[in-house]
Amino acid sequence: MPEALLTVKNLSVDFHTARGTVHAVRNVSWSVNRGETLAILGESGSGKSVSASAVMNLLDTPPAEIVSGEIFHEGKELLKISYEEHRALNGKKIAMIFQDPLGHLNPVYTVGWQIVEMMTAHGRPIEMARARALELVTRVGIPEPEKALKKYPHQFSGGQRQRLMIAMALMLKPDILIADEPTTALDVTVQAEVLALLKELQQETGMALVLITHDLGVVAEIADRVVVMSEGEIVEEGTAREVYHKPRHAYTRKLIGAAPGKGDIRQPGPEASVLLEVSGLEKTYGNFTALKDAAFTLARGQSLAVVGESGSGKSTLARTILRLEQADKGTALWKGRDLITMPQRDLLAIRQQIQMVFQDPTQSLNPRMSVYQLISEGWEIHGLMPDRKARRARVEELLEQVELLPSHCDRYPHQFSGGQRQRIAIARALALEPELIICDEAVSALDVSVQAQVMALLDDLRAKLGISYLFIAHDLGVVRDFADTVLVMKEGEIVEQGSTEAIFSAPQHPYTQRLLAANLDPDPDIQAQRARSGRAAP
Amino acid sequence: MIKLVGQRAIASLLSLSVLMVMVFFLSRLTGDPAALFLPIDATEQMKEQFRALHGLDRPILEQFGLYIRDVLHLDFGESLRRARPAIDIVLEAYAWTLPLALITMALVIVAAIFLGSIAAFNVGGVIDRGISVVSLIGASAPDFWIAIVAIVVFAINLAWLPTSGVGTPWHWIMPVGILFIRPFGLIVQVVRGSMLSALSAPYVKTARAKGVKNGPLIFVHTLRNAMLPVITVIGDQAAALLNGAVIVETIFGFPGVGKLMIDSILQRDFNVVMAAILVTAIAIFIMNILIDIAYSILDPRIRQ
Structure with missing residues (x-):
């Protein structure tokens, strides 16, 4: 076998932290060839980014320590060369793009300056660099490239920023491009565009692409080969199709099983009484219309999903219904009473019946309150359950209901994992025995396997307690598995609504069609077939 | 702008x-x-x-x-005591305070940014600890006490420097040195903290992945971002100096606006007090505008 372009061999890296040594990766080996796309798939904490950081010499030592291993590139052992030699390699031979392009672009310099710097840092003349920057920014599809180069990172959208990062990475025609979760922060339609761009550029330049991701759909769309990582070790590797269709390791099977969008679509249940009826709801901020003429009904025990990309008005819809924002116009009838015009003192009672679970449990749970305090606070506010003993017992019961332990009562949020924290947030919502829970991207920040568990929990609560859900999400797979009806929002408007079945099998509005087309399937065959039959143009 | x-x-x-x-x-x-x-x-x-x-x-x-x-009509009245236009007296005092403030601040800024950055690059090391201890002492030392000790040591015992007054460059050394201490201590700590967080920012990682050399990495990519909070504190400290360093000026018999102000208040020389406050306020407002401009030059996000 000819030598690969980049080879990582038996790499082990430890992180020395205050709480002891963490073996971030153990005995990791992978290689990538010219023109090939290798995906490193794993959930958070699996160590999937560590080996790439080692390739780029980006690990901070300490706390990191490379315990053993070798990295070969063109006959050089990258772990043995000097800092200066490595610096000369970075950007020139091996370039990297990151998950959050806003954070990873320097906010105080123009993007043009930053792109040009890629070449000037490696001793190329500035005129040459300027010409190449213009060429590449045009190539990655930024409108008005000359002007764009003079702008600052915050003046672009997320997708454009990622395109600019890609342009920057390609300045010196690197042999290898490492992309660390390049589309995770982007909307699905933008994700599809960026992945398509990466694919095209790879074909044009013949570079090797190392893609670090947690998303099976991204792997299916773009990867030739994949290595699956769990707890610092490679548990499986093979072509994307092999791994998806014939997973050998239990972890891979679990990961594939947890991928949403493969379950049965829920069939509408018997007619139930209407719980919430919204009509003509509008909200503007200055000249910006956040919500325009929103109307829908939600029946008791029903799950209504609101889907749409960032800025489409999904959260504004929820916030105006809850009166966290005052709507400009419209009504929201909760069991016949209008929430929008209801006097403030009556709202308190209603807020007990409608609870909310937010996206990021790390931020929505007060870090200085114990689990007991967090869950029981609602009773304090609403003057319920005065008996302290009964409170304690009920909190323990709620913790069991969300599959945590009663002994967790006196712990604090930081002692839990992300998924456990979201369960605490759900327990907090359940404490007030609500009739409706509004989930605002409640599972978006969670790893797929954890996400599957939380979704199963929500489903279970629906069956047992008859709770209704207003489920705001951008992940169509999750929505497909969970919702009875779906609202599709775009630029503050509900462009389409209907049963989950109807929306997913026969979308009417072009935007819904686009959204569905851009939604990546974890099955590489389905993705390949879609690509052949020509995806709906973005 | x-x-x-x-x-x-x-x-x-x-x-x-x-x-x-x-x-x-x-x-x-x-x-x-x-x-x-x-x-x-x-x-x-x-x-x-x-x-x-x-x-x-x-x-x-x-x-x-x-x-x-x-x-x-730009007439601030006469000094009750000295039978001269109040504004003339104030401006004369300002001609002393302004250079004192500017020289002190210039030295503080250069020294604090340099040492604060070095501390941040060597975080946890011996240099970092040394700088941190020195800056903490500087930030918390009472200046009137140091001033008196300095007079005893340098002017009386060693007789290297004059005790008070103005006239030669030697007269400036002790006032500048004493005024230097507190802002220096404070700003070193702000620079250190700010540099530390800027150095762990994602864009620094990008720059390293681009193969940017250490010099530009630190002084081009990081320092400019780290300067934003530092400027706020610099402004704050400079305002205190423009106000006239009442205690230090009094101890060293330095004819600045701080000494003038306290003398005039004690003498109920209303017109001088009013003029001094007005001029000081204008100086501070001008400095605040300069700081706003510096902000918007450093950070394009503020320009919109």
Whole structure:
């Protein structure tokens, strides 16, 4: 076998932290060839980014320590060369793009300056660099490239920023491009565009692409080969199709099983009484219309999903219904009473019946309150359950209901994992025995396997307690598995609504069609077939 | 940019007017200047003559009206004590305070940014700890005490430097040195903290992945971002110096605006106090505008 372009061999890296040594990766080996796309798939904490950081010499030592291993590139052992030699390699031979392009672009310099710097840092003349920057920014599809180069990172959208990062990475025609979760922060339609761009550029330049991701759909769309990582070790590797269709390791099977969008679509249940009826709801901020003429009904025990990309008005819809924002116009009838015009003192009672679970449990749970305090606070506010003993017992019961332990009562949020924290947030919502829970991207920040568990929990609560859900999400797979009806929002408007079945099998509005087309399937065959039959143009 | 400066100037003018009103009335609550200026056995007739001469016998609102009219004509009245235009006295004092403040701040900024950055690059190391201890002592040391100790040591025991007054460059060393200590200590700590967080920012990682050399990585990519919080503190400390360093100026007999202000207040020399406060306030407002401009030059996100 000819030598690969980049080879990582038996790499082990430890992180020395205050709480002891963490073996971030153990005995990791992978290689990538010219023109090939290798995906490193794993959930958070699996160590999937560590080996790439080692390739780029980006690990901070300490706390990191490379315990053993070798990295070969063109006959050089990258772990043995000097800092200066490595610096000369970075950007020139091996370039990297990151998950959050806003954070990873320097906010105080123009993007043009930053792109040009890629070449000037490696001793190329500035005129040459300027010409190449213009060429590449045009190539990655930024409108008005000359002007764009003079702008600052915050003046672009997320997708454009990622395109600019890609342009920057390609300045010196690197042999290898490492992309660390390049589309995770982007909307699905933008994700599809960026992945398509990466694919095209790879074909044009013949570079090797190392893609670090947690998303099976991204792997299916773009990867030739994949290595699956769990707890610092490679548990499986093979072509994307092999791994998806014939997973050998239990972890891979679990990961594939947890991928949403493969379950049965829920069939509408018997007619139930209407719980919430919204009509003509509008909200503007200055000249910006956040919500325009929103109307829908939600029946008791029903799950209504609101889907749409960032800025489409999904959260504004929820916030105006809850009166966290005052709507400009419209009504929201909760069991016949209008929430929008209801006097403030009556709202308190209603807020007990409608609870909310937010996206990021790390931020929505007060870090200085114990689990007991967090869950029981609602009773304090609403003057319920005065008996302290009964409170304690009920909190323990709620913790069991969300599959945590009663002994967790006196712990604090930081002692839990992300998924456990979201369960605490759900327990907090359940404490007030609500009739409706509004989930605002409640599972978006969670790893797929954890996400599957939380979704199963929500489903279970629906069956047992008859709770209704207003489920705001951008992940169509999750929505497909969970919702009875779906609202599709775009630029503050509900462009389409209907049963989950109807929306997913026969979308009417072009935007819904686009959204569905851009939604990546974890099955590489389905993705390949879609690509052949020509995806709906973005 | 021009719009920004204009807005700030208008806002400053408003605060300035409120300040003038407050100072005018509050200073008149301190008592009758005639009692202080005239000999202790002055007759009531002499006192009345003195009051009439300086317009102090009129109703206070009328005095205020006249004062405003004069100020609008850039006439700040005469010093009760020295029979010279108040504004001249103040500007003379400012000619001493301004260089004192500027020299001190310039030294502070250069030293603090340099040492704070070095501490941040060597975080946890011996250099970092040394700089941190020194800056902590600087930030918390009482300047009046250090000033007196410095006089004892350098002027009296060693006789290297003059005890007080102005005239030669040697006279400047102790005032500048003492005024340097506190802002230096504070700003080193701010620079260190700010550099530390900027160095772990994602864009620094990008720069390293690009193969940017260490020099530009630190001084081009990081320092400019790290300067934003530092500038706020620099402004704060510079304002304190522009106010006149009352204690240090008094100890060293330095004829700056701080010493002038405290002398005039003790003598109920209203016109000088008013003029000094107005000039100081204008200086601070100008400095704040300069800081806003520095901000918007450093950070394009503020420009919009």
